[in-house]
Amino acid sequence: MRPDDWHLTDDPDEFMARAGGFLRSRPALHTVPLTVLDALRSRGRNLYSDETPLFGLLRDEADGIRATFLHTPPFPLHLTPLGPEGTEALATRLADAGHPLTGVSGERDTAAAFAASWQRRTGTTTRLAQRQRLYELTELSTPQPPPEGRARVAGPADRDLLTRWYDEFKDAVGQSAGQGAGPWADARIAHGGLTLWETPDGTPVSMAGATPETAGQVRVAPVYTPAHLRGHGYAGAVTAEVSRTAVTAGVAHVLLFTDLANPTSNGLYQRIGYRGVADFAVWGFGGRTRHGTG
Template sequence: MPDGAAAVLAGELAAAGPEFTEVTGVSGGESAVRAFSAAWQAGTGATGSLRFRQRLYRLGEPTGPPRPPAGRHRAAVPADRELLIEWYEAFGIECTVELPDIAGTVDDRIADGLLHVWEDDGRPVAMAGNSPVVAGMSRIGPVYTPAGARGHGYASGVTAAASAAALARGAAEVLLYTDLADPTSNSIYQQIGYRPVEDCLTLDFVDVADRVGRGRLRTGRAG
């Protein structure tokens, strides 16, 4: 939303009082998030802390990895279920994101052909998902390579394959987010055709009463 609208929204929510609304965080385009945060902090006395910065990318002209990794892509199958659940859990821990109902998500995505595996010498070494096409758009994620298999280009290969699958399903736009603290991912996605759109922030708000009176931080999310 426009920056001005974000600031007005924050002011209205702050004026409503905690009995009507509790905003514990905000995420979105950097400019709008900063406008919302400034108005919210002015209206409530809360303080904001940065959780992470991301960059939104859109697929332009798709290309394969400049240095194709060993192995091949295939769609995930039910036999991969337990491994992919482990990888989803590891992804959530590494990226400090909450992923609800991981087992159900893995089951649904396998059934719908929306999870992709890169395997090398018959061994799964990386995964990528793509969301169903909605309003002409599909989002790539999560992309995960276990620590022992990194550095071989597997993430590039499986992301390129997942992107091609999204296009084959009719997506006019394929999107993904990267963590700006990870220069590797921001580099490899551009190498396979992704172009930056905008930077995004996720902020958590800490209420003064929580911080001083109860000595704890709220860790819920909103926005």
Template sequence: MTSENPPASSRTPVPAASPGWRLTGDLDLFLDRGSVFLLSEPALHTVLLSVTDTLRARGLQAYGEGAPLFGTYADADGTVRGAFLWTPPHRVSVSAVGPEAADSLALLLADFGPDLPGVAAERATAEAFARSWRQHTGASAALGMRQRLYRLDTLTPPEPAPPGRDRVATEADRDLLARWYEEFCEALGERPGMAPHAWADSRIVYGGATVWETPDGTPVAMAGATRRVAGQVRVAPVYTPADLRGRGYGGGATVAVTRAALDAGAAEVLLFTDLANPTSNRLYQRLGYRPVGDFAQWDFTRRDFTATATP
């Protein structure tokens, strides 16, 4: 990786000068190079857009102490056709790219650290990267969560609505949000993306978490929403404690944050589901969400590092 400074005219898209991947630790430079590409398909690039937005708002260590790494992939005429970001200690997130680009990225990242925990990407890209990672590092790769990205068509609230009401979470809900976020991650078998209280703080500051409470004021579910980026908001996460499920509370909270996003001017509202959970997939379709594409997470376990970097 070469060290580069942002151009004087920051925010001006800068195409890569040669084909292949260009890596940087500079968030502004990454966005200068990749913004046109990322904004060309904002729904498919929702994770890259929302994570970079959080890094801007909360600092480069928002997701952990490790230094983030970014990259863009250009074709022969210098047009950016792919992008990735890696916020250690989490999985690398990659846009959809062809097998050749996935393979070259795996080889590059193997040189940075064979302990990469995994990859998250559009299904075919994730599979190609995982296959190359095995080849270049000798690590094992196991398919983890399979996800489906949904986009709102027409919001269709459930009838009847669950008892109670929604309200935007406040500082008084900080401990509750942190606990529920941690429980949500545990239920998925996932490492929290941020420290639980830091996550709660990051959502409270812009009204990005909504609590559903029963008529007596007892909180029973929550739904989060990202900041609006490129005209879109992604609903995440939606959580109801296990002993309160099946009563429509999560659906009520989802409708509330979806409506709030639309009222605030979002052009699109998105969400991911776990394909292993047919109940949530049916619920979101009943609420008016329609499939966009399938994604996958692969988890890597290091054996003996045998990266095959070209001499």
């Protein structure tokens, strides 16, 4: 496989026209590129930074698509599942072009193979920054007994709270860049994509978000409860409500990612009815790596 077998473009519409069928063929496994592309195409390709995103696709011998990637700086390159030969060709192509990378994310073996190829080609140090698991909802089970209170969809009056909690969430997961909290909250409020759990007196205590539906999939993210309010079942209750809403709306694939280093969240989501689909990983190159996009 040659490096120039990878077709590169900075145009998200061109990329979607070429790769959309491939991405939609496995919407759960391709949730990140589907969700990020939807955001870039609807809100502008410089949504995450002033740096121009880059997209790529690898065709197979039958002129189908074998794999794709997207890179929205400052986040890691995200690569769909691919064998070592393809990751080596991509690493060579990007390294020869002088394209800078802070890391790579993707299915566990694919991410590891690309990280090794990148280290060989550039001499950059690499490290495993995070192990993740992609879960899909199979049969919803609402936590019992539920905490006191109720869920409600967040609205414009909640904007200040949502922006504060989003900044706290980003600090907690080590995400120091990307879209600002204000634009993020505005976009989520506009499509009803944030739900709050509030106590009987109307005090919000936890939030869960959901991406807009695309290709029959929705990803639950983020889920956040302030540290001093944890341990009361609020996160489980609000996540279950967001999941129920998606199922009721007819969404075929309700998904979420977890950090495998956090046994509490992994256990919680399994009790709600989520089951593992695939293991993913984030590798950092050189300095600190910012996890996730979208």
